[in-house]
Amino acid sequence: MAKYDVIIVGGGHNGLVTACYLAKGGLKTLVLERREVVGGGAELDHATGPFSTQIIADLNLRFELITPKVRVLALSDDGRSLCIYNNDTAATVKEIEKFSANDAKSYPEFVESFSRIGRVLAPLVSMTPPSIDEPAAADLWQLGKIGLAFRGLGKKDEYRLLRWGPMAVADLVAEWFETELLRATVAARGISGAFAGPWSAGTSLGLLWQAAMDGSAIGSSIYIKGGLAQALADAAKSAGAEIRTSAEVIRIEGSKVILRNGEELEARAVVSNADPRTTFLKLVDPIDLDPNFLLKMRNYRAPGIVAKVNLTLSGAPRFRGVDDPTKLTGRIHIGPEIDYLERAFDASKYGEFSREPYLDIVMPSPDAMSIQVQFAPYKLKEGDWNTRREEFADVVIDRLSAYAPNIKELITGRQIITPLDLENTYGLSGGHIHHGEQTLDQFFTFRPLIGWAQYRTPLNRLYLCGAGAHPGGGLTGIPGANAAREIARDFKARRI
Ligand SMILES: Cc1cc2nc3c(=O)[nH]c(=O)nc-3n(C[C@H](O)[C@H](O)[C@H](O)COP(=O)(O)OP(=O)(O)OC[C@H]3O[C@@H](n4cnc5c(N)ncnc54)[C@H](O)[C@@H]3O)c2cc1C
Numbered sequence: 144m145a146k147y148d149v150i151i152v153g154g155g156h157n158g159l160v161t162a163c164y165l166a167k168g169g170l171k172t173l174v175l176e177r178r179e180v181v182g183g184g185a186e187l188d189h190a191t192g193p194f195s196t197q198i199i200a201d202l203n204l205r206f207e208l209i210t211p212k213v214r215v216l217a218l219s220d221d222g223r224s225l226c227i228y229n230n231d232t233a234a235t236v237k238e239i240e241k242f243s244a245n246d247a248k249s250y251p252e253f254v255e256s257f258s259r260i261g262r263v264l265a266p267l268v269s270m271t272p273p274s275i276d277e278p279a280a281a282d283l284w285q286l287g288k289i290g291l292a293f294r295g296l297g298k299k300d301e302y303r304l305l306r307w308g309p310m311a312v313a314d315l316v317a318e319w320f321e322t323e324l325l326r327a328t329v330a331a332r333g334i335s336g337a338f339a340g341p342w343s344a345g346t347s348l349g350l351l352w353q354a355a356m357d358g359s360a361i362g363s364s365i366y367i368k369g370g371l372a373q374a375l376a377d378a379a380k381s382a383g384a385e386i387r388t389s390a391e392v393i394r395i396e397g398s399k400v401i402l403r404n405g406e407e408l409e410a411r412a413v414v415s416n417a418d419p420r421t422t423f424l425k426l427v428d429p430i431d432l433d434p435n436f437l438l439k440m441r442n443y444r445a446p447g448i449v450a451k452v453n454l455t456l457s458g459a460p461r462f463r464g465v466d467d468p469t470k471l472t473g474r475i476h477i478g479p480e481i482d483y484l485e486r487a488f489d490a491s492k493y494g495e496f497s498r499e500p501y502l503d504i505v506m507p508s509p510d511a512m513s514i515q516v517q518f519a520p521y522k523l524k525e526g527d528w529n530t531r532r533e534e535f536a537d538v539v540i541d542r543l544s545a546y547a548p549n550i551k552e553l554i555t556g557r558q559i560i561t562p563l564d565l566e567n568t569y570g571l572s573g574g575h576i577h578h579g580e581q582t583l584d585q586f587f588t589f590r591p592l593i594g595w596a597q598y599r600t601p602l603n604r605l606y607l608c609g610a611g612a613h614p615g616g617g618l619t620g621i622p623g624a625n626a627a628r629e630i631a632r633d634f635k636a637r638r639i
Contacts, residue, residue: 147171158176177570194208194371204378236250455555497538608627
């Protein structure tokens with residue numbers, strides 16, 4: 144007799160969301176986390192996906208989503224800056240007017256078009272992707288409703304939606320704007336976390352997906368006040384789930400898991416919050432998998448490209464062209480031109496980190512800086528991350544000092560997190576921040592693989608609940624919630 148109904152391998156935010164829903168539904172649930180703390184990659188995030196407000200309400204979570212005035216502040220090489228506000232198109236238009244009257248005119252229509260399209264796409268995010276071979280009646284009904292909403296968009300937006308998905312984001316932004324700084328700032332959402340430059344096909348998908356999440360094509364600056372991981376862990380425990388940290392699973396065998404300390408635990412279902420490559424290529428014995436599935440999983444792409452540099456400062460840095468400190472409350476974008484972003488990507492194609500990287504910065508307080516750096520490839524051609532981490536941080540700080548000239552004299556401490564650290568410390572295979580590329584071929588009904596997008600896997604009692612499942616990466620909680628719904632359904636139908 145299994146002691147648990149469900150064992151969740153990994154206490155990342157999605158694993159915890161799954162645990163909350165299943166425990167609330169009365170299932171005896173155990174979370175096993177290999178690290179000494181829960182939360183997974185969430186502790187590295189400087190903005191949230193945004194996190195689903197539906198999940199906050201369902202689970203009565205005790206934290207707040209804060210939307211700062213500024214979405215992103217973009218810095219230009221000539222010492223000017225461009226501020227894009229959250230929910231204030233008129234103020235943003237005024238900023239854009241400093242660069243181009245034409246762009247200022249185009250911006251409101253850009254915002255409205257993405258917002259309309261985002262509303263149509265939004266239901267896709269929290270639905271289980273339909274089965275390609277045997278779509279259920281409920282799937283068809285849901286897709287039908289989305290189809291109707293699509294027809295309601297009107298011809299112009301319908302064509303836009305159909306055209307944009309496969310487009311290179313550099314082309315999309317060029318159709319709307321003439322200012323390089325604005326083009327690059329908008330395009331950045333399409334390449335965030337991706338092994339892709341703005342000229343790569345399909346990078347506009349990131350903009351459409353962001354619009355589906357929160358109505359805007361531009362990366363979110365919403366942050367969480369109150370500690371997400373703790374709030375989720377508290378909610379899971381009060382629903383009756385058990386959470387064990389420093390409990391690494393080294394093998395999944397049917398509905399049994401084996402821990403590094405040799406302990407064996409059994410449940411009616413095992414749910415993996417680890418990424419798909421870790422789950423199927425490390426934790427499951429390949430002999431248990433169909434060779435065709437195994438081959439596809441070996442080809443599932445997860446080339447890590449993001450590193451982080453966190454700084455502590457003795458005082459507030461001064462940014463060229465920024466007179467108002469409230470403009471530093473959102474994200475700060477360094478990557479002033481499309482060609483700059485593309486060149487930053489180029490380096491990584493050849494196994495080098497970029498000497499002029501794209502930086503996405505958040506200042507949680509005036510004396511702290513969280514810097515997400517692209518492009519930093521997991522595999523370096525020369526040397527390795529252990530020998531080159533300090534050199535890499537120097538490159539990042541040099542670049543930053545071109546925009547914030549007094550930064551070097553303010554730095555009191557620096558933390559460097561390379562893609563190799565993301566793999567070794569955070570368990571992310573290949574150091575990929577989203578558990579795998581989010582390209583059209585690894586998206587929706589294709590995530591992680593075609594035929595396996597419904598959180599179930601070829602192994603009867605094994606499920607996925609992390610960012611490698613639909614709707615993918617980002618601090619949203621939605622893969623975890625969607626997975627819980629499917630698992631609960633299988634329990635109810637006595638399939639497990
Ligand atoms: C550097 C970085 C910056 C990011 N910035 C942002 C951002 O600003 N905004 C945003 O929305 N998203 C951001 N993301 C993405 C976001 O963090 C991820 O999409 C999110 O963490 C995925 O959550 P998850 O629960 O699915 O997986 P994870 O957070 O990866 O959690 C998986 C958990 O499983 C555990 N685990 C793995 N293997 C085992 C095992 N064998 N046994 C037991 N436990 C195991 C891991 O230790 C981990 O705790 C960032 C990610 C990174 C890495």
